[in-house]
Amino acid sequence: MTKIGDSLPLKIGEGSSSSAAERVMANSSAVELPLLTRTNYHEWSLVMQVSMEALEQWDAVEAVSKDRGKDRRALAMIIRAVPREMKAGLAVRKSAKEAWDAVKKMHAGDDRMKAASVQRLMKQVENMAFRDGENVGDFAMRINGLVASLRELGEEMEDSRVVKKVLRMVPKRLKQVVVAIEMLADIDTMKIEELVGRLQVAEDADAEDQAASSAEHAGQLLLMEEQWEARQRQRRGKEHVHGGIGEKGGGHDDDDDGSSTSSGRGRSRYRGKCFDCGERGHMARNCPRKKKEQALLCNVDEEPTLL
Template identity: 40%
Template sequence: MLTKTNYFDWALLMKVKLRARLLWTAIEKGGVEPHEDMQAFDALCSAVPPEMWPVIANKETAKEAWEAIVTMRIGNDRIKKTSAQNLRRQFDSATFKEGESVEDYALRLNSMASTLTTLGDKVEETQVVEKIIRSVPQRFRQIVVAITMLLDVSTLTVANLTGRLKAAEDDFEEPPSAMHHDGKLYLTEEEWDARRRKRDAEKTGGGGSSSMADMGAGAGAAVAATRARHQAA
């Protein structure tokens, strides 16, 4: 159901549903048979809130009804153009976020590409593929070089590329008990305690050996002094 904030997701889903029913032409181009147009019209009415029914019910065709919905939700052509320009800049400057996985990054780019297409700035799948290849973190560089050398990037899909990079991502395993941040290694509290106990044990062991040696040396000196007194007497 269309809401005030989900137009782009709604439009994508409606396109899929209408294409599945062979009715998308009524929205995209118009000029279809009357019964097909009415079927598309009925599908639109079923997918919008009741307060929008009076607005679209007065339209002559399903195409006009769709355009009315677009205007109400995202504005006129000037507003759509401005929105598309802003989103295009976001798409072009997008990079991996801290801790973002390959799959999440690809989904984020796909979402922007879909919205841009809805706004009239069509983004081809090859553009999304090339964007991912250009913006992957350094740890993926060797994988990307191999992909571009061995495969035809122009025929590569986002799903295929994401799958290959995700397989490599899964191999980048972190040490099980250590944590990394900004290139530094941090130990857990348990590991620090273990290290402290080990150092304390080493100090105690070393100190004990030294004390025993001192005691042995003192006893030897006492015996030697006693013998010297007896000889003098």
């Protein structure tokens, strides 16, 4: 940034008022000018215009001023705000307007290049869409930047056109808000700033609802997990009860839990080992081997009686 109060090797014309020059230089001591680069012409021209209007020098750029001193002061401001390699070329210009137009042509090009730039920018505006995760404010800044570039090239885009473009491109989560705006507001007279403000309010409310919904869903998942753990504890308790019955009826090996399963007829079938024979599937009291041995003993006891 270059301060206006810096010295400049340009002489004020003879017809200029020294008091006016001193007043302009004094008032401009706190004003800083942007430095022109290869990529910031649009922003540079806007800030320069505002600065020169504040110091009452802009009319010398819009039309050749008859006041030689005023024209030289306007030219001095332009020269201070350009790169070193451009200063000599602009210093020999006949007027501030001629110097300004030269800078503009260097960056905006001739009419054919200007038309091509307009078409390119218009296509970018038409093809604009919300990026993933982009909010309304960021999208509006992007489209406003393109609109400002078009205006600098002399192509005016009405606010209503920009408003309708934004309304067409909003994410699905805000479609209901768009319908309400189209029904209740006059979009032909609405400013883009007003539209962005309304959409941002709705976007913030939607973000709060999503946060609350996520918290509620997380609570539901936690509750389901607690219910599942309670059911698992209940199931383990039932299996422990079945195992206790098996031990009371005849016992089983320590490495088996003694639980039982339901058979096809609805009866409980023991899955542990028999304490008597070591086979699985029955308790000691129902052991087939034990019953067979008892039957043999009975036969042996009865034979002497028969004799």
